[in-house]
């Protein structure tokens with residue numbers, strides 16, 4: 001069975017998580033379904049996840065309520081430039097990945113559960129290991145200086161749905 005990163009929201013099985021960056025400039029609440037007790041958290045070994053410690057759950061944008069700081073958040077892109085890695089410009093916390101321009105019609109935010117206030121024991125989470133380091137839709141594409149894959153020739157604006165996406 002293929003992995004669905006964003007299962008249907010089940011009103012009988014969800015959890016609510018308050019979160020904020022380290023300095024508190026950006027604050028938000030995430031509704032996660034199924035609840036964190038059984039939710040598969042993606043642990044990826046790609047160049048950015050390794051460095052920033054991303055442990056991600058994928059939720060629809062409507063499931064995240066920003067109470068503070070969203071407009072001031074900084075964004076970082078690399079590789080195919082199609083997802084925004086969103087972080088706090090003051091404290092540098094890596095909060096989420098905004099996939100809007102990548103997966104047309106499926107508006108996800110990949111939320112880093114390390115910022116959920118009630119999640120403190122990371123050994124208790126259910127993980128889905130993802131080998132993002134080997135993510136190469138086109139094996140002939142070059143590596144950039146950061147060691148991540150990208151392809152300057154490919155027109156990524158034409159990608160409707162990418163089966164390789166973690």
Ligand SMILES: [Zn+2]
Pocket residue numbers: 021022023024025026088089090091092093
């Ligand atoms: Zn901050």
